[in-house]
Amino acid sequence: MAASSSAGRVLTLCKQFQNVLRISSAINTPHCAANFTKYQPHVYRGKSPLAALSWSTPTSYLGQCRALHTTISRRGLEEFFDLPENWGETSVKSGAPWTAKQLRTKSNEDLHKLWYVLLKEKNMLLTLEQEAKRQRVQMPSPERLRKVERSIIRLETVVTERETALRLLQTGQEKGRPGDWRKNTFGYVYWYRFKEYAIPWYMNKRYKRKKFYTPKFVEPHIRLRLEKHIREKARKASLKKKTLAKLMEKFPQMKVSAP
């Protein structure tokens, strides 16, 4: 995207940037933000983190770009609130949430910046929700909150996918935190995740009190537990068979799916 200006980079965060990048006078107000610093991806609020519906006609990307001068937006606590035009509205337009498929096409830097955009949006929506509860007024468009949450979850899954892939390639480990299969005192085998300590395990009194083995006197109880489990399974299976036999008696032409 060589033709993109710094504001164009801002707009790449929005969903349909290939189609709808159009810098018109309507959008280019003093609120325009640009100049990404590492942790402050200020995005002009009008271009919401979700797909913007306000751009109706897609225009060709390269043809309609204009050189744009923008300043760093330092709005501080104002970012906890929506644009002043939207105060008092009953509904605010917002686009679709990000899908995992779209997020996988983005670079790590873009995802990092998008995380903070979504974080700020969610903070804004939470403040709006709380204030609406306080004033006993309906919150305008509460579905925005759900959309942002879903986008954040999907972003997280994409990032963890990339991290696990990288870890597998570099070290061959599937999990970031080391662990082990261990048996607890009740006879259950579970995945024990290691914790970081400053001292070795043989000096750790609390750790030594934990038993990673089953004592001899627990074994009869385990046997009884097993018997109970098997009995329950057998009961369920026989119930299924009986109901099926009853149905076949009543409806002999019934088609039964093979188990």
Place this chain on the structure above:
Amino acid sequence: GSKRLFTSPLRYPLYQLGNPQLRIFRPNWFLTLVRPGKEQPPDTAQFRIPMEMTKCDVKNYLEKIYNVPVGAVRTRIQFGSNKKRNHLSQKVKQPDYKVAYVQLAQGQTFTFPDIFPEKDRTAAEGSVEEMQEKFLEDEKQKQKPDPRRGGVTEWFGL
């Protein structure tokens, strides 16, 4: 490795003297700016923060992400009531939350704005809302007394 859904790990790396500063990428903490219940000094903003955050966390969060100059931060934990009971007489717990009082540096002031101002809403032409408004107006007009009587009530005959 843990299959946790969000980054902020349940276990941060152990800190010993000389270790590098802990850095959190993609923090999973969301702040809510609230209107203060009691009168606060003009430079104080009141936030509801997740329980796991500390004063330093709040300060760094606001400074790095929102570029807000933060002076002092004081926190407290608000107990959510466990007194109310539902239709089954079971106690219903309101969630606890942490409140942070953030004092802004550099002489900045902050007042919580009015986010729900009254706006004159004229419905769009030919829409359902316009028809409904018209209908309600007509109904109200019918309820008014006869203007020809000059404000005199119906109790006086004629």
